[in-house]
Amino acid sequence: MAASETVLRVPLGSVSQSCYLASFFVNSTPNLSFKPVSRNRKTVRCTNSHEVSSVPKHSFHSSNSVLKGKKFVSTICKCQKHDVEESIRSTLLPSDGLSSELKSDLDEMPLPVNGSVSSNGNAQSVGTKSIEDEAWDLLRQSVVFYCGSPIGTIAANDPNSTSVLNYDQVFIRDFIPSGIAFLLKGEYDIVRNFILYTLQLQSWEKTMDCHSPGQGLMPCSFKVKTVPLDGDDSMTEEVLDPDFGEAAIGRVAPVDSGLWWIILLRAYGKCTGDLSVQERVDVQTGIKMILKLCLADGFDMFPTLLVTDGSCMIDRRMGIHGHPLEIQALFYSALVCAREMLTPEDGSADLIRALNNRLVALNFHIREYYWLDLKKINEIYRYQTEEYSYDAVNKFNIYPDQIPSWLVDFMPNRGGYLIGNLQPAHMDFRFFTLGNLWSIVSSLASNDQSHAILDFIEAKWAELVADMPLKICYPAMEGEEWRIITGSDPKNTPWSYHNGGAWPTLLWQLTVASIKMGRPEIAEKAVELAERRISLDKWPEYYDTKRARFIGKQARLYQTWSIAGYLVAKLLLANPAAAKFLTSEEDSDLRNAFSCMLSANPRRTRGPKKAQQPFIV
Numbered sequence: 001m002a003a004s005e006t007v008l009r010v011p012l013g014s015v016s017q018s019c020y021l022a023s024f025f026v027n028s029t030p031n032l033s034f035k036p037v038s039r040n041r042k043t044v045r046c047t048n049s050h051e052v053s054s055v056p057k058h059s060f061h062s063s064n065s066v067l068k069g070k071k072f073v074s075t076i077c078k079c080q081k082h083d084v085e086e087s088i089r090s091t092l093l094p095s096d097g098l099s100s101e102l103k104s105d106l107d108e109m110p111l112p113v114n115g116s117v118s119s120n121g122n123a124q125s126v127g128t129k130s131i132e133d134e135a136w137d138l139l140r141q142s143v144v145f146y147c148g149s150p151i152g153t154i155a156a157n158d159p160n161s162t163s164v165l166n167y168d169q170v171f172i173r174d175f176i177p178s179g180i181a182f183l184l185k186g187e188y189d190i191v192r193n194f195i196l197y198t199l200q201l202q203s204w205e206k207t208m209d210c211h212s213p214g215q216g217l218m219p220c221s222f223k224v225k226t227v228p229l230d231g232d233d234s235m236t237e238e239v240l241d242p243d244f245g246e247a248a249i250g251r252v253a254p255v256d257s258g259l260w261w262i263i264l265l266r267a268y269g270k271c272t273g274d275l276s277v278q279e280r281v282d283v284q285t286g287i288k289m290i291l292k293l294c295l296a297d298g299f300d301m302f303p304t305l306l307v308t309d310g311s312c313m314i315d316r317r318m319g320i321h322g323h324p325l326e327i328q329a330l331f332y333s334a335l336v337c338a339r340e341m342l343t344p345e346d347g348s349a350d351l352i353r354a355l356n357n358r359l360v361a362l363n364f365h366i367r368e369y370y371w372l373d374l375k376k377i378n379e380i381y382r383y384q385t386e387e388y389s390y391d392a393v394n395k396f397n398i399y400p401d402q403i404p405s406w407l408v409d410f411m412p413n414r415g416g417y418l419i420g421n422l423q424p425a426h427m428d429f430r431f432f433t434l435g436n437l438w439s440i441v442s443s444l445a446s447n448d449q450s451h452a453i454l455d456f457i458e459a460k461w462a463e464l465v466a467d468m469p470l471k472i473c474y475p476a477m478e479g480e481e482w483r484i485i486t487g488s489d490p491k492n493t494p495w496s497y498h499n500g501g502a503w504p505t506l507l508w509q510l511t512v513a514s515i516k517m518g519r520p521e522i523a524e525k526a527v528e529l530a531e532r533r534i535s536l537d538k539w540p541e542y543y544d545t546k547r548a549r550f551i552g553k554q555a556r557l558y559q560t561w562s563i564a565g566y567l568v569a570k571l572l573l574a575n576p577a578a579a580k581f582l583t584s585e586e587d588s589d590l591r592n593a594f595s596c597m598l599s600a601n602p603r604r605t606r607g608p609k610k611a612q613q614p615f616i617v
Contacts, residue, residue, distance in 0.1 A: 044200045044240035131535045132570055135563045138539065139178060142560045143190065144170050146224050147238055150190040151197050153178040153564070155221075156541065156556035167556055169221040169243065172198065172257035173313060177508050177564035179264050183271040184571040184578055191268050192277060198222070198261060199286045201242040213244040216289030218257035220245050250317070252310040255327055258290040259334040263582075266337035270581040278341045287338050288351060294331060295354055303361035304422075305331045313434060314472070314498045319485040322423045325435030328366055333442035335359050336584045360593040366418065366444055369396070372429065373416030373452065377403065380427075397425050404429055406475055410463075415456030418445065420473065431456075431464070431474045433506055440513040443586040450517055457510075458522060468502045468533060468548035469526040470510060476500025491554055495545050502548035503541075504534055505565035511572050515579040527569050539563050 129137075142153040152170030161167075179191045201222055203213035213219075219242035229235040245253040265283070269275050277283060300306045304323035310316055312326050320326075339355055342348050380403060383394040407429050417436050421428035436453050439445040445453060457464055464471045476494040477485055486492045492499040507530060511523035534540075541559035542552040551557075572579050 043242070044197070045237055131531055132567065134535060135539075135567050138558060138563050139181065139560065139567065142178075142558075142563075144224055146193075146197065146240060149193050151193045151224075152190070152222075153560045155561070156559045158538075158557040158559075161556060166221060166223075166243070166248070169223045170194075171221040172218060172254070173220075173260050174561045176260050176264055177505060177561050177568050180267060180508070180582070181564045181567040181571065183267060183581070184568065184575070188268070188272050188274075191264070192274075195261070195265055195268060195277060195283070197240065199283060201240060202258075202286055202289065203244065204289070213253060214293055216258065216286075216291075216293035217244060217253060218261050218290065219243055220248060220254035220257055248315070250310045250315070252308060252315065255305070255307045255311040256313065256330055258293070259327075259330040262287060262290060262334040262337050262341075263330070266341055267581050269341070271578075279343060284343055287342065288348070290334070291338055291351060291355065294334075295351075295358060303358055303365050304328050316489060316492055316498055317486050318473075318492060318498050319428070319477070320421060320432075322421050322426075324421050324428075325366075325370060325418050325432050325439070327435075328362065328370075329435045329438035329442060329444050332359065332362055332366070332444040333438060333584065335362075336442060356589075360590060363444060363590055363593075366439070367446055367449065369422055370418040371416060371449060372411075372419050374411050374413060376416070377407065377411060396422065396427075398427055399425065402427060402429075410460070412456065412459040414452075415454075415459050416449070416452040417456050418449070418453070431471075433464070433470055433472055433474075434509060437506070437509040437513045441509065441516060441582060442584050447586075450513070454514065454517055454519055454522060463546075465526060465529065466502065466547040466549075467529070468543045469504060469530055470502060470506040471548075472498055472501055472503050472506065472542075474500060496552060497542060497544075497554070500546075501552060502543040503562075504530055504539075504543075505559075505561040508565040508568035508572070511569040512579050512582050515572060515576045516583045520573060520576060523569060524573060527566070527573065530566060534562065534566065 138157065139153065142157045143150045144152045144154055152175050154168050155171050155174050156167040158167075175194060179194060182188070182190050198218060201219050203215055203217045222240050222242040225239045225241050226236045227239055229237050245251055265278055265287075269278050278287075294305060298306065302323060305327050306323060307321070307327050309318060309321040312320075312324065312330075314320055314324075314326070335355055335358060339352060339359070342352060380398060381400050383398055383400050385394060385397055385399055387394050387397070417431050418439055419427055420430040420432045420435065436445075440450040440453060443450075460474075464474055476482075476496075476499045478494040482488070482492075482494060482499070486499065489499075491497050494500060507523070507526060510526055511520075514520050514523040537551050538557040539559055539562045540551045540557055541555040541562060543555070544550045544552050
């Protein structure tokens with residue numbers, strides 16, 4: 001951080017005066033930066049002293065609990081809320097137009113211990129209340145509180161699990177359906193708090209240490225910890241402890257966290273009408289740092305984002321290193337959302353220009369080279385290889401023998417999809433659900449392609465949906481291919497987990513895409529199918545086997561994003577107009593630029609290029 005810049009921490013309305021948010025960069029204020037736990041890890045602390053209050057819990061390993069005998073003793077933050085909402089908004093958020101009607105019901109609820117469930121550890125019987133009511137109860141029971149305010153939901157809340165691992169943490173990607181469910185329900189505080197507190201955890205300082213997060217990186221997850229106050233074991237303080245991947249299985253930094261954060265930020269503004277959050281200086285700076293990280297120049301020649309295996313929802317070795325479709329769809333969506341939210345100023349002009357250039361190139365690249373249908377398969381089947389020229393047809397030197405035998409008979413006459421990955425001499429022909437659905441939502445896919453993707457899902461319903469929506473990818477890797485590519489991963493066995501498993505959380509993306517294209521009946525059919533089992537099966541993380549008939553062998557029960565994904569689907573089907581908060585329409589400028597690229601002469605001559613102006617953050 002430059003010497004002239006200091007960080008001013010400001011309190012968030014509805015939390016204690018001594019619980020702070022990273023806020024504006026200013027030039028002549030006292031340095032009130034965060035109190036770090038170690039030199040290389042940013043940890044946010046509640047700086048009040050707290051009295052320890054012991055509460056016996058029988059049901060769950062909460063993030064603030066210590067095991068004692070057969071019971072859990074939870075330490076609860078005792079700091080009191082202060083009425084600072086109006087003073088905060090009148091000074092720091094002058095354009096905040098929120099009315100009292102937008103106040104979250106969460107403020108009126110009793111504060112449970114983080115991630116607690118009913119005392120008997122079981123969900124309410126479906127016979128006494130609807131599946132939707134049960135899901136809302138479970139979602140609210142998964143809420144995590146920091147200094148008295150809701151800031152997220154834990155990944156899973158299975159009271160019978162003996163291995164917590166990191167499922168008691170708040171994951172950025174996992175919270176997205178939870179946050180959208182709360183937005184659609186009119187409970188806005190938890191989403192605003194999540195956006196601002198995760199902004200605190202963003203990596204702000206660039207280091208040379210290869211084990212430190214890059215500048216602008218958002219954490220994969222964070223945990224609320226209650227730790228003894230230095231020098232006084234009878235007092236405690238709460239700490240937000242982020243994980244940038246250094247503690248994760250595989251030690252891979254998350255590429256998708258920052259992209260999802262931007263998408264949720266835009267959805268918050270669209271749904272609430274409160275643009276003051278995205279207009280804050282610290283939030284604008286956070287957006288720019290994410291964009292700078294993603295738009296940085298490198299050795300890669302393609303407009304797609306180069307990433308490694310395990311850096312997204314598919315967080316284990318699955319052969320998606322390179323330019324996986326899921327990241328490209330989220331990248332495109334985040335660029336569109338950021339362009340909409342960036343405030344016009346001198347420092348943003350170059351960044352917006354670079355952003356627009358990348359949008360056009362990425363749009364063309366994905367639509368032109370990732371698209372696959374029966375016509376395109378036949379074209380690849382007749383490819384000539386080793387072509388050297390600017391107007392080569394087989395630009396990536398794809399060998400026709402790469403076309404897998406399963407694809408020849410699998411592709412329907414009507415419909416198509418975007419392939420999973422594209423690199424020199426390699427096409428990943430697998431169907432990846434999230435990437436295709438979010439390409440529809442963000443308008444990365446054209447209107448015709450979007451309808452074709454939904455046609456494909458309908459045509460292959462038995463394979464992609466089967467008994468429980470929705471396959472994360474198809475087909476699964478088996479035999480020697482599985483052994484080599486996954487490293488014989490015992491969790492990613494064929495038709496399990498990320499290797500062809502079925503994930504109920506994908507229901508909400510299917511619903512948004514279906515509504516956008518005017519075909520909600522597709523989502524209605526999938527939701528109806530899920531309702532037959534998902535509650536009885538205790539809301540599993542994923543399902544196994546080709547037809548998704550078994551609960552995943554290592555699946556967590558009461559998985560929060562399975563619960564939230566179902567709720568978002570139900571809310572959107574009840575109010576389809578609300579899907580506009582999440583979708584992006586293709587603008588005329590991008591459409592015209594795409595048409596020009598298609599009609600341009602592919603043969604280019606080498607020559608001096610106009611120097612590109614760097615964008616400044």
